[in-house]
Structures are given as C-alpha cells and as structure tokens.
Amino acid sequence: MPFKPVENPKCPKCGKSVYAAEERVAGGYKFHKTCFKCGMCNKALDSTNCTEHEKELFCKNCHARKYGPKGYGFGGGAGCLSMDTGSHLQTDGAPLEIRNGACLEPRVIARAPEGHGCPRCGGYVYAAEQMLARGKAWHRECFKCGNCAKRLDSVNCCEGPDKDIYCKVCYAKKFGPKGYGYGQGGGALQSDSLANGELAPRTTVVDTAVIKASPGQGCPRCGGVVFAAEQVLSKGREWHRKCYKCRDCTKTLDSIIACDGPDRDVYCKTCYGKKWGPHGYGFASGAGFLQTDGLTEMEISQNRPFYNPDTTSIKAPAGQGCPRCGGMVFAAEQQLAKGTMWHKKCFNCAECHRPLDSMLACDGPDREIHCKACYGKLFGPKGFGYGHSPTLVSTNGESTIAYYLDGNLTNANCPEARPVTGAKAGREGGCRRCGFAVYAAEQMISKNRIWHRRCFSCCDCRKSLDSTNLNDGPDGEIYCRGCYSRNFGIKGVGFGLGAGTLTMA
Numbered sequence: 216m217p218f219k220p221v222e223n224p225k226c227p228k229c230g231k232s233v234y235a236a237e238e239r240v241a242g243g244y245k246f247h248k249t250c251f252k253c254g255m256c257n258k259a260l261d262s263t264n265c266t267e268h269e270k271e272l273f274c275k276n277c278h279a280r281k282y283g284p285k286g287y288g289f290g291g292g293a294g295c296l297s298m299d300t301g302s303h304l305q306t307d308g309a310p311l312e313i314r315n316g317a318c319l320e321p322r323v324i325a326r327a328p329e330g331h332g333c334p335r336c337g338g339y340v341y342a343a344e345q346m347l348a349r350g351k352a353w354h355r356e357c358f359k360c361g362n363c364a365k366r367l368d369s370v371n372c373c374e375g376p377d378k379d380i381y382c383k384v385c386y387a388k389k390f391g392p393k394g395y396g397y398g399q400g401g402g403a404l405q406s407d408s409l410a411n412g413e414l415a416p417r418t419t420v421v422d423t424a425v426i427k428a429s430p431g432q433g434c435p436r437c438g439g440v441v442f443a444a445e446q447v448l449s450k451g452r453e454w455h456r457k458c459y460k461c462r463d464c465t466k467t468l469d470s471i472i473a474c475d476g477p478d479r480d481v482y483c484k485t486c487y488g489k490k491w492g493p494h495g496y497g498f499a500s501g502a503g504f505l506q507t508d509g510l511t512e513m514e515i516s517q518n519r520p521f522y523n524p525d526t527t528s529i530k531a532p533a534g535q536g537c538p539r540c541g542g543m544v545f546a547a548e549q550q551l552a553k554g555t556m557w558h559k560k561c562f563n564c565a566e567c568h569r570p571l572d573s574m575l576a577c578d579g580p581d582r583e584i585h586c587k588a589c590y591g592k593l594f595g596p597k598g599f600g601y602g603h604s605p606t607l608v609s610t611n612g613e614s615t616i617a618y619y620l621d622g623n624l625t626n627a628n629c630p631e632a633r634p635v636t637g638a639k640a641g642r643e644g645g646c647r648r649c650g651f652a653v654y655a656a657e658q659m660i661s662k663n664r665i666w667h668r669r670c671f672s673c674c675d676c677r678k679s680l681d682s683t684n685l686n687d688g689p690d691g692e693i694y695c696r697g698c699y700s701r702n703f704g705i706k707g708v709g710f711g712l713g714a715g716t717l718t719m720a
Contacts, residue, residue, distance in 0.1 A: 226250050227270035242267030253277050333357050334378065349374045360385050424455070434458050435479065450475045461486050537561050538582060553578040564589050646670050647691065662687045673698050 223232040228250040239251040241260075244267070251260050255277040266278040273281065326332065327339045335357035346358040358367050361375070362385035373386035381389065424439035434441050436458035447459045459468050462476070463486040474487035482490065529543040530536065537544050539561035550562040563570050565579075566589040577590035585593065646653050648670035659671040672679050674692040686699035694702065 228272070241265050241272060242270070244270060246272065255281065335359075348372055348380050349378070353380075362389065424458075436460075449473060449481055454481075463490070552576055552584055557584075566593070661685060661693055664691075666693075675702070 223234060224238075224245045225231065226233050226247050227244050228246060231247070233245040233247055237248045238245045239248055240246075241251070251265070251272065252258060253260060253274040254271045255273060258274050258277075260272060260274060264274050266273050266275055268278060268282060325339050326337055329337075332338050333340050333354045334351050335353060338354065340352040340354055344355045345352040346355055347353070348358070358372075358380070359365060360367060360382040361379040362381055365382045365385075367380060367382060371382050373381050373383055375381050375386060375390060424434070424437040426440045427433065427438055428440040433439050433453075434455045435452055436454060439455065441453040441455055445456045447454045447456050449459070459473075459481065460466060461468060461483040462480045463482060466472075466483045468481060468483060472483050474482050474484055476482050476487060476491055530541060531543040536542050537558045538555050539557060542558065544556040544558055548559045550557045550559055552562070562576070562584070564586040565581075565583040566585060569575075569586050571584060571586060575586055576584050577587055579585050579590060579594060645651050645665075646667045647664050648666060651667070653665045653667055657668045659666045659668055661671070671693070673695040674688070675694060675698040678684075678695045680693060680695060684695050686694045686696055688694050688699060688703060
C-alpha cells in the first residue's frame with residue numbers, strides 16, 4: 216500500500232499544517248505561533264488576553280470594539296457604551312507601522328503658524344516630544360540628519376547654515392573644507408565630489424614622483440619631492456606614503472612593522488629576518504631556531520659569517536677559564552660551581568659524564584664535579600652494609616654480603632647465615648646471635664645486649680623485630696609476641712577462644 220502521511224490540523228489563519236512544536240490552541244483550534252495575533256491590531260496574544268470568534272483571534276479590546284455592545288457615551292468612561300467598531304484599525308491592504316507587536320496608523324499632525332512649528336514638518340511640537348536645536352523645537356521623529364536621515368542627539372547634531380540639522384559626517388562633507396586628504400584625519404582637507412557636486416573643486420591627481428628632488432633630499436624609493444601632506448619618516452629620511460612599502464614583498468608598512476635594513480632600504484619584519492637575520496637549521500620551528508626561507512645553500516654560505524662553536528679553543532688566562540677544558544667561558548654558556556665558571560657542555564660528572572645541574576652537582580675535593588652516586592662511591596664512607604641506608608657503603612667491586620651455613624658459602628637471604636669475615640668478640644662483647652663484633656652503624660640494643668641489625672629477628676619464626684614487637688625471653692634470646700606467648704605464656708583450657716582464655720600452645 217502507498218505511504219500516507221499523518222494528517223495534521225490546519226491553521227485557521229494561514230491554512231497550513233500545525234505541528235506540535237509550534238502550536239497554540241484557542242477555541243478548540245490550533246494556530247501557528249506566528250499566526251497567534253490579533254486580527255485587527257496585530258498584537259501578539261497569549262492565554263490571558265486571547266479571544267476567539269469564528270476562527271478569528273482578537274485581543275480583548277479589539278473584540279469588545281467589534282462585537283461588544285454599542286451605544287451613546289463613546290470615550291466617556293469605563294462603564295459607558297462605545298460606538299468604536301475598530302474601522303480605523305483596518306489596513307485595507309496598506310502596510311502599517313508595527314511597534315512592540317501593535318499596529319500604528321499614521322498620525323495626523325496639526326499645522327502650526329509659520330515659524331512656530333517643527334522646522335522639518337511644520338506641525339505643533341508639544342513638550343513631551345520636543346528636541347531643541349538652534350533655539351527651535353523639533354519633533355523627536357523629525358530630529359534626523361537632513362542628508363542621510365540618521366537619528367540625531369545632542370552629541371552628533373550639527374546645525375547647518377541652511378537652517379537644517381545634519382550628522383557630523385554629512386555636515387563635514389557639505390560645509391567642511393575641501394581639498395587633498397579626504398578621510399585622512401581631523402586635520403586633513405576633504406573633497407567629496409559625489410556628495411557636494413559642483414561645490415567641490417576640480418582636482419587632478421598629481422604624481423609627486425615626477426617632481427624630482429635634489430640628490431639625497433627626496434624619497435629614497437622614487438627620488439621625488441616629499442610634501443608635508445604625504446611624508447612618512449624613517450631613520451631621519453622622508454618617504455612618500457605610497458612608497459613606504461617593503462622592498463621584497465611590497466607590503467605597506469607603518470612604525471610598528473617597519474625595519475631599516477643595512478642597505479638603507481625598509482623591510483617588513485618577516486622579509487628582514489629572511490634577508491638579514493641569522494640563517495641555519497630549524498626554519499619556522501620557533502623563536503630560538505634559525506631560518507633559511509627562500510635562500511639557496513650558496514647564498515647562505517656566502518652571507519654566513521665565520522663562527523667557531525668550540526669555545527675551548529679560546530684559551531683563558533691561567534686560573535680564569537673552565538676548570539675542565541681551560542677555555543674562555545662567556546656569559547651565554549656559563550655554569551657556576553664553587554665560585555668557578557664552567558662551560559655548559561663541560562658541566563657533567565667527571566666519572567660517568569652525566570649532565571648536571573644545581574640539584575645534582577657535587578663538588579669533590581679534587582676540584583672536579585660529580586653526580587651524587589659517583590660522589591658517594593669516590594668520597595663517601597665505606598664498610599659493611601652496602602645498599603642499606605644509613606649504614607656504610609663498600610664499592611671496591613667485591614661483595615661483602617657473604618656468610619657460612621654448615622660450611623658452605625651462601626647469600627644473605629638465608630636466615631641462618633653467618634658472617635665469614637671480622638673478629639670474633641665472644642658472647643659478652645659481640646652479637647648474641649652470631650658472636651661477631653657489632654659496630655655502631657649496625658647495632659640494635661635489647662635488654663643491655665647488642666645485636667646485628669640482620670640478626671635482630673625472632674628466634675623461632677625469624678620474623679624481623681623492632682622496638683614495638685620485641686620480647687626478651689628468659690633464655691637470653693629475643694622473640695616476637697606470638698612466639699613469646701607460645702613458649703613462655705600461661706597454659707590451660709580454652710586455646711584460641713578469646714583474649715582472656717588460657718592456651719595450651
């Protein structure tokens with residue numbers, strides 16, 4: 216079957232379909248939002264002031280005029296009958312002025328005696344609508360420019376010698392001075408021949424470039440005489456305004472973008488940078504990069520000055536140069552360390568050559584600079600406990616973490632390991648667990664006994680201990696809380712049933 220679209224209700228005013236997004240309902244009919252207006256005064260309606268009569272919409276006033284009771288007393292009061300049928304609101308096909316949704320008919324203005332009314336229309340001017348200019352009262356609607364009909368106020372109103380009023384632009388065109396320089400500024404003359412007709416003088420365009428000046432005194436571009444009305448100054452020289460352009464791209468210049476070149480010509484900033492700026496790698500990559508736009512390699516090589524980037528070849532007096540290479544250190548590349556100046560490329564670690572900064576650099580006793588790791592290896596403390604802060608460090612290439620277990624060499628991960636180096640101190644002076652001497656950097660104290668940090672663990676479960684979970688046993692060993700209560704705590708019924716019960720563990 217062929218497709219049949221859904222039938223939508225028709226607007227009674229325009230006869231077109233009304234969709235849900237734009238519908239307005241009145242008297243059981245649906246209207247467009249734009250059609251929901253009074254049929255007489257064209258005023259926009261809403262649900263509070265809308266009245267429907269035979270598919271036509273009216274505001275309450277117009278409905279009362281057209282269909283309300285008529286009789287004697289028109290305009291006599293609110294309760295009187297009216298003979299106003301709204302005939303004066305009928306348009307008869309002629310468009311009326313619409314303001315704020317209401318239709319306004321042309322106003323009939325009473326004529327005033329000669330010289331006493333509005334100078335524009337001649338009608339009476341009342342106090343509520345008068346505008347004063349040159350001692351005369353104007354209607355607010357008539358207070359417009361006599362040339363362009365622009366609305367005026369006290370700021371932009373100019374009174375002409377013809378007893379009419381104008382805006383400032385039209386006044387200047389009609390009565391202002393005429394001559395060269397129209398529109399160039401407040402001090403320039405005007406010659407608007409289109410607006411002034413025969414009033415404007417007949418002028419001819421004179422090419423001042425043909426009026427040659429004395430050598431060295433005219434425009435640097437064309438050599439012509441430069442008059443005051445068209446001169447532009449640049450580096451003490453006078454240019455024609457039309458000649459003041461970039462030499463390469465002919466872009467019009469001003470005091471902001473003009474650059475004086477070494478060839479005594481003027482350029483825009485872009486062309487100046489291309490022709491006279493530094494050249495090299497990095498075109499258009501940023502402010503710190505060099506440019507090679509529009510230049511061949513031959514031109515670049517010819518214009519490029521000789522530059523030796525290796526400043527180490529420029530030797531400084533003894534004791535004043537870079538401590539690493541002895542070269543002269545300039546301000547653009549200097550780095551300070553311990554009162555001495557270094558080249559930026561020389562400011563690296565003397566051992567691993569890692570680049571340094573003020574946070575990483577360490578001044579060594581050998582007058583060199585090192586990173587923190589190399590400084591610790593070279594000049595830091597050495598001894599047992601490499602890698603365990605704050606214990607001592609040993610970086611001689613041999614592992615100091617070696618222990619014996621049942622006569623075999625093993626690593627420190629085994630809890631029963633014992634050291635193989637160092638002096639035996641006996642049970643009284645050494646570690647309670649292994650018997651070797653305990654130094655201050657690694658000692659742990661328990662009940663007036665000293666232990667190695669590595670040996671300071673529970674005797675049963677080998678759990679590492681500290682001051683919060685340490686328990687000294689009656690056998691001279693140390694235990695965690697669980698193992699201590701299991702070995703030396705009270706025994707009895709109720710194992711594991713609560714905090715206050717006894718245990719047989």
